[in-house]
Amino acid sequence: MEIIKTDVAIIGAGGAGLRAAIAVAESAPDLNIALISKVYPMRSHTVAAEGGAAGVIKQGDTLEDHFNDTVAGGDWLCDQDAVDLFIRQAPVELTQLEHWGCPWSREKSGHVAVRPFGGMKNERTWFAADKSGFHILHTLFQTSLKYPSIKRYDEFYCTDLMVADGRCQGVSAIEMRTGLMQLFQTRSVIIAAGGAGWMFPFTTNGAIKTADGMAMAYRAGVPLKDMEFVQYHPTGLPGTGILLTEGCRGEGGILVNKDGYRYLQDYDLGPPDPWPRNKAMELGPRDRLSQAFWHEQKKGRTVASRWGDVVHLDLRHLGEKKINEKLPLVRDLAASYVGTDPVHELVPVRPVVHYMMGGIHTDIDAATPLPGLYAAGECACVSINGANRLGSNSLTELLVFGKRAGEHAAEHARSAAQPAESEIRREGEAARKRVTDLFLREEGGENITTLRKEMNETMESGAGIYRSEDSMRETCDKITELRERYSRVHLEDKSNVFNTNMLYTMEVGSMLEAAHAVAFSALNRKESRGSHQRLDYTARDDDKFLKHSLAYFQGEGEPRMDYLDVVITRSQPGQRVYGGKAK
Amino acid sequence: MTQRAMELSILRYRPEEDDKPWFQNYQVPCEEDWVVLDAINYVKDHLDSSLSYRWSCHMAVCGSCGMMINGDPALSCKTFIRDLRSGPVRIEPLANFPIERDLVVVMDDFMEKLQRVKPYMIRKTGKPLEEGEHLQSPAQLKKFKQYTLCINCACCYSACPQYALIPEFIGPAALALAHRYNQDSRDQGRDEREDVTASNEGVWDCSFAGACSDVCPKHVDPASAVQQMKIASTVDWFMRRLGLGGGKS
Numbered sequence: 001m002e003i004i005k006t007d008v009a010i011i012g013a014g015g016a017g018l019r020a021a022i023a024v025a026e027s028a029p030d031l032n033i034a035l036i037s038k039v040y041p042m043r044s045h046t047v048a049a050e051g052g053a054a055g056v057i058k059q060g061d062t063l064e065d066h067f068n069d070t071v072a073g074g075d076w077l078c079d080q081d082a083v084d085l086f087i088r089q090a091p092v093e094l095t096q097l098e099h100w101g102c103p104w105s106r107e108k109s110g111h112v113a114v115r116p117f118g119g120m121k122n123e124r125t126w127f128a129a130d131k132s133g134f135h136i137l138h139t140l141f142q143t144s145l146k147y148p149s150i151k152r153y154d155e156f157y158c159t160d161l162m163v164a165d166g167r168c169q170g171v172s173a174i175e176m177r178t179g180l181m182q183l184f185q186t187r188s189v190i191i192a193a194g195g196a197g198w199m200f201p202f203t204t205n206g207a208i209k210t211a212d213g214m215a216m217a218y219r220a221g222v223p224l225k226d227m228e229f230v231q232y233h234p235t236g237l238p239g240t241g242i243l244l245t246e247g248c249r250g251e252g253g254i255l256v257n258k259d260g261y262r263y264l265q266d267y268d269l270g271p272p273d274p275w276p277r278n279k280a281m282e283l284g285p286r287d288r289l290s291q292a293f294w295h296e297q298k299k300g301r302t303v304a305s306r307w308g309d310v311v312h313l314d315l316r317h318l319g320e321k322k323i324n325e326k327l328p329l330v331r332d333l334a335a336s337y338v339g340t341d342p343v344h345e346l347v348p349v350r351p352v353v354h355y356m357m358g359g360i361h362t363d364i365d366a367a368t369p370l371p372g373l374y375a376a377g378e379c380a381c382v383s384i385n386g387a388n389r390l391g392s393n394s395l396t397e398l399l400v401f402g403k404r405a406g407e408h409a410a411e412h413a414r415s416a417a418q419p420a421e422s423e424i425r426r427e428g429e430a431a432r433k434r435v436t437d438l439f440l441r442e443e444g445g446e447n448i449t450t451l452r453k454e455m456n457e458t459m460e461s462g463a464g465i466y467r468s469e470d471s472m473r474e475t476c477d478k479i480t481e482l483r484e485r486y487s488r489v490h491l492e493d494k495s496n497v498f499n500t501n502m503l504y505t506m507e508v509g510s511m512l513e514a515a516h517a518v519a520f521s522a523l524n525r526k527e528s529r530g531s532h533q534r535l536d537y538t539a540r541d542d543d544k545f546l547k548h549s550l551a552y553f554q555g556e557g558e559p560r561m562d563y564l565d566v567v568i569t570r571s572q573p574g575q576r577v578y579g580g581k582a583k
Numbered sequence: 584m585t586q587r588a589m590e591l592s593i594l595r596y597r598p599e600e601d602d603k604p605w606f607q608n609y610q611v612p613c614e615e616d617w618v619v620l621d622a623i624n625y626v627k628d629h630l631d632s633s634l635s636y637r638w639s640c641h642m643a644v645c646g647s648c649g650m651m652i653n654g655d656p657a658l659s660c661k662t663f664i665r666d667l668r669s670g671p672v673r674i675e676p677l678a679n680f681p682i683e684r685d686l687v688v689v690m691d692d693f694m695e696k697l698q699r700v701k702p703y704m705i706r707k708t709g710k711p712l713e714e715g716e717h718l719q720s721p722a723q724l725k726k727f728k729q730y731t732l733c734i735n736c737a738c739c740y741s742a743c744p745q746y747a748l749i750p751e752f753i754g755p756a757a758l759a760l761a762h763r764y765n766q767d768s769r770d771q772g773r774d775e776r777e778d779v780t781a782s783n784e785g786v787w788d789c790s791f792a793g794a795c796s797d798v799c800p801k802h803v804d805p806a807s808a809v810q811q812m813k814i815a816s817t818v819d820w821f822m823r824r825l826g827l828g829g830g831k832s
């Protein structure tokens with residue numbers, strides 16, 4: 001096995017990974033960086049983000065408002081020290097991107113423009129039309145090309161972390177072009193491997209969002225935190241799950257049911273006028289909007305379409321000029337994938353799995369409990385999002401905590417003891433065996449497509465918008481069963497070069513492990529909070545559950561659950577108030 | 584939903600087993616609103632798990648899924664089955680690139696060229712972060728915005744007759760990217776980039792066939808970028824001969 005020696009290895013080259021790489025290169029130009037990604041950086045799913053990134057910059061907005069919106073939006077499950085750091089660094093990072101060339105949309109005056117976003121009291125979402133993530137990712141990628149110390153390993157699929165002497169000291173990866181396993185020996189590792197939407201059947205996430213990073217950390221003994229909190233975005237296109245950004249509603253779009261009625265007013269989000277109005281109606285938080293859809297569906301007030309039940313997003317009153325200027329991608333996507341032109345027609349939408357609030361447990365330095373291991377971005381849970389992320393906080397989070405991960409990983413790399421080479425090699429052999437075992441398994445075992453479909457179905461039924469003891473229990477058992485069957489999966493394709501059959505199989509393995517953590521964390525949280533809504537425990541229970549869930553890997557067995565207090569500095573848990581009563 | 588049976592004729596090449604590429608046919612029951620990528624995913628899930636290709640976003644933004652569809656480079660996630668002529672659909676890897684396996688091509692040359700044009704902000708005078716953003720009017724933004732929209736799908740390299748003939752040619756996407764930074768009011772690096780873009784392998788290799796712009800799924804119009812760069816570099820050349828400098832300060 002070839003050993004590649006480096007100082008900091010970064011798994012993932014999306015927004016978080018690239019920002020981390022640049023931070024290492026800038027803060028410690030003498031350190032070698034291995035930036036490893038299973039796809040070329042600009043394919044990373046940050047590219048798909050549309051709406052924008054939040055950061056206080058305009059007169060009349062305050063850091064305190066951003067703090068309060070985020071904490072209340074997260075139903076008080078956010079760590080407030082992390083939120084504080086986040087909102088303070090947000091404008092700095094977004095300005096930094098401006099200096100690196102990000103083509104932010106502008107006001108006439110030449111200053112960057114901001115738009116309203118769900119759950120945000122004031123306008124503070126920086127945007128680049130409705131292709132914000134695309135521009136952020138390309139700006140970061142192009143900027144990263146400047147730094148000679150960033151060495152990229154594109155299309156390398158990471159499989160495992162190497163832990164020796166109680167420290168993370170390496171990563172194993174399959175070079176997809178050759179099928180060869182390579183070992184990165186390193187002083188620090190940053191996981192920035194993105195989310196896990198593909199656990200579910202219907203998602204805005206690209207096919208590469210398969211929980212690999214979470215699973216790697218989990219297997220290495222690092223807890224996954226708050227995994228039960230899965231965000232449904234209220235406006236996905238039916239059929240494909242393609243997202244129509246919240247920016248649609250930020251610009252004034254409305255949601256109506258089959259009677260043309262703005263149904264959100266029936267769910268404590270009204271009154272409907274005046275509109276647009278921040279933190280009310282269609283600009284309420286995502287969890288509440290997705291839950292309202294569920295109720296409308298139960299009441300038979302959704303619209304039956306050829307893709308199943310939908311509601312309608314109405315943008316017609318914005319007019320062609322504004323739609324072309326502010327929402328060009330939305331117009332294109334709606335026309336292409338559901339055959340409707342939002343300038344003239346109602347667009348069918350429904351809730352769709354979008355974002356994982358939970359992830360690898362880190363502190364505010366992006367450090368995990370395993371020395372030498374850092375995590376940032378959607379795969380991590382630094383707890384700024386709590387039980388429900390506010391739209392446009394995530395892109396900013398990639399930047400703020402990506403940078404922090406880079407700086408702290410660099411610092412650690414400088415002080416880390418000599419690597420334990422022989423132990424790393426031994427760990428590497430074990431990682432390789434995990435892959436070769438797959439190749440050696442006999443014909444006639446389980447089929448990977450079948451397992452993936454069964455996982456998708458059970459995740460939707462047990463970990464969907466509304467949950468209950470029975471359905472969650474069933475999902476826990478089902479995932480346990482699927483994990484057992486996974487150990488008998490066999491590869492149909494046994495070649496080496498760009499073997500996607502093998503990669504998909506590894507990805508399903510990652511997702512099953514993460515899904516286990518989601519299902520058990522959900523089952524054990526006997527309350528309703530943010531995106532975790534139970535039909536059997538309908539209220540929030542701060543006495544028992546003002547706590548983070550921590551799921552620990554237990555091999556084949558069920559995860560072990562533990563709990564950790566939420567960090568509260570100055571905002572005591574209160575009511576989440578939206579609509580007319582919102583301040 | 585109505586279904587339509589389609590035959591896909593897909594180029595296969597597995598370097599460990601195949602001496603040369605060959606075509607394999609698959610019958611796929613397609614839904615009416617499917618894109619070609621959906622049909623290929625159907626093959627992968629139900630008919631032949633050994634087929635390899637790249638994809639991720641399924642919304643025409645990640646740039647992974649470019650391939651030749653009935654002879655033209657296109658994104659398979661944005662090419663609708665309903666828009667294809669009847670008869671078998673011929674699917675091949677992007678032309679002008681070496682095949683790594685099946686529909687996966689070797690992207691090294693493309694990646695190297697992107698990097699070579701220095702696609703990042705170059706400034707002679709730095710501005711500290713504390714001073715905030717650079718001002719840029721909507722009109723200044725509009726000047727280069729179109730050239731920021733490239734998703735690096737490489738369809739333009741497949742369509743480019745010059746790249747087919749002269750592999751050293753920097754090519755449409757990378758040149759358009761250089762132009763994007765040159766045109767940005769915040770950038771001061773045009774003369775540095777001209778070392779590459781105005782070199783033998785740069786804009787002067789372009790024969791202005793315009794095929795790149797025709798196939799671009801994002802309407803970036805690289806041909807116009809190259810045209811504008813030719814003019815700018817000619818002007819610079821005259822200015823320098825007249826002793827008036829040239830290039831942007």
Ligand SMILES: Cc1cc2nc3c(=O)[nH]c(=O)nc-3n(C[C@H](O)[C@H](O)[C@H](O)COP(=O)(O)OP(=O)(O)OC[C@H]3O[C@@H](n4cnc5c(N)ncnc54)[C@H](O)[C@@H]3O)c2cc1C
Pocket residue numbers: 011012013014015016017036037038039040041044045046047048049050051052053054132133156157158159192193194195204205206208209212213243245354355376377378379391392393394395396398
């Ligand atoms: C459609 C859509 C729209 C969104 N819009 C917004 C928005 O407007 N505002 C906002 O704030 N947020 C938005 N979000 C959320 C936000 O975009 C994501 O949370 C964020 O981009 C994730 O970035 P990341 O860097 O963590 O991961 P990604 O960008 O997903 O990158 C993950 C990286 O990890 C790599 N990787 C994964 N597994 C492996 C492995 N095994 N080996 C090697 N590499 C690996 C991948 O190759 C990739 O490079 C949106 C999300 C979606 C899906």
Ligand code: FES
Pocket residue numbers: 638639640641642643644645646647648649658659660661
């Ligand atoms: S899959 Fe992303 S562009 Fe087609």
